Amino acid sequence: MLKRIGCSSANESGHNRGMTNYEELKDIAVEIAVLTATEIARKRAELGDVRAYTQTKSSPVDPVTVVDTFAEELISGELERLRPADGLIGEEGSSRVATSEVTWIVDPIDGTVNFLYGLPQYAVSIAAAVDGQVVAGAVINVATGELFSAAAGRGATRRLNGVETVLQASQETQVRQSLVATGFGYSATRRQAQSALVARLLPQIRDIRRLGSAALDLCMVAAGEVDAHFEHGLNAWDFAAGALIAAEAGAKVRTPSLSTPGDAGEIMLVTAPGIWDEFHGVLDEIGACNPVAR
Numbered sequence: 001m002l003k004r005i006g007c008s009s010a011n012e013s014g015h016n017r018g019m020t021n022y023e024e025l026k027d028i029a030v031e032i033a034v035l036t037a038t039e040i041a042r043k044r045a046e047l048g049d050v051r052a053y054t055q056t057k058s059s060p061v062d063p064v065t066v067v068d069t070f071a072e073e074l075i076s077g078e079l080e081r082l083r084p085a086d087g088l089i090g091e092e093g094s095s096r097v098a099t100s101e102v103t104w105i106v107d108p109i110d111g112t113v114n115f116l117y118g119l120p121q122y123a124v125s126i127a128a129a130v131d132g133q134v135v136a137g138a139v140i141n142v143a144t145g146e147l148f149s150a151a152a153g154r155g156a157t158r159r160l161n162g163v164e165t166v167l168q169a170s171q172e173t174q175v176r177q178s179l180v181a182t183g184f185g186y187s188a189t190r191r192q193a194q195s196a197l198v199a200r201l202l203p204q205i206r207d208i209r210r211l212g213s214a215a216l217d218l219c220m221v222a223a224g225e226v227d228a229h230f231e232h233g234l235n236a237w238d239f240a241a242g243a244l245i246a247a248e249a250g251a252k253v254r255t256p257s258l259s260t261p262g263d264a265g266e267i268m269l270v271t272a273p274g275i276w277d278e279f280h281g282v283l284d285e286i287g288a289c290n291p292v293a294r
Helices: 022-047 066-082 112-117 188-204 214-222 236-248 273-286
Strands: 054-056 063-065 087-090 102-110 123-130 133-141 147-151 156-160 163-166 179-182 207-209 228-232 252-254 267-271
Touching: 022 066, 022 102, 022 123, 022 133, 022 147, 063 066, 063 112, 066 087, 066 102, 066 123, 087 236, 102 112, 102 214, 102 236, 123 214, 123 236, 133 214, 133 236, 147 236, 156 214, 156 236, 179 188, 179 214, 188 207, 188 228, 188 273, 214 228, 214 236, 214 267, 228 273, 236 252, 236 267, 267 273
Parallel strands: 087 102, 179 207, 179 228
Antiparallel strands: 054 063, 102 123, 123 133, 133 147, 147 156, 156 163, 228 267, 252 267
């Protein structure tokens, strides 16, 4: 069985828990995400070919650049300045224990491979969690400036070229007509298993899209640009902000708990509301609801 996301949505919680203002947290996430995207673009232009400033992490195809660490340090510093009592969990190792009820979950560049190759699908993702529930978040496509944000119980929006629109998930009701986004891990073993699952799924849906940023994939579900996204082995920083945005746009959302490591290989699933039951059934039939080993 899939676990419920550690993420509040409009029909699960009130606007605030305790004295925390979710809108304020969203505004902070937006402010810092926009600033960081600007600085990433500036740094990229300054460095030129960023592949010369790259190391690897979990495998030879899992890169991290000096811009990733630069961006995370920037985010960490801004959060410490604005919210010094809050905790922090960052993909590149930043960590602070909260003395407040808020912990920030940060991915400075989601889609680093795209960033390396200059493909315009990489994002800054910043989420705020209160007592283990994500309550605010922002995701910005660095290359395009497209900004997605949400606060629990307040819906989700997209801002592009100064125009803000309310997000609404797809109204699709048939899996066979559904466009599905997915992603793959960095280990050969996990990729082999994931590709086998996709091969079994593909004849039952409209088509597959693999764009290289889970955070942006989730925002595409929120915008109705794809009908579903599923992936195994994501970490909290990959999905925290995007999953809230999708949920606030009306999508059905299940993720691992925020404390579950990506190495556990659990599935994350986000769909248009009208295909949830059928799509979950299809994934169960092909064995995709089980964890995928690293």
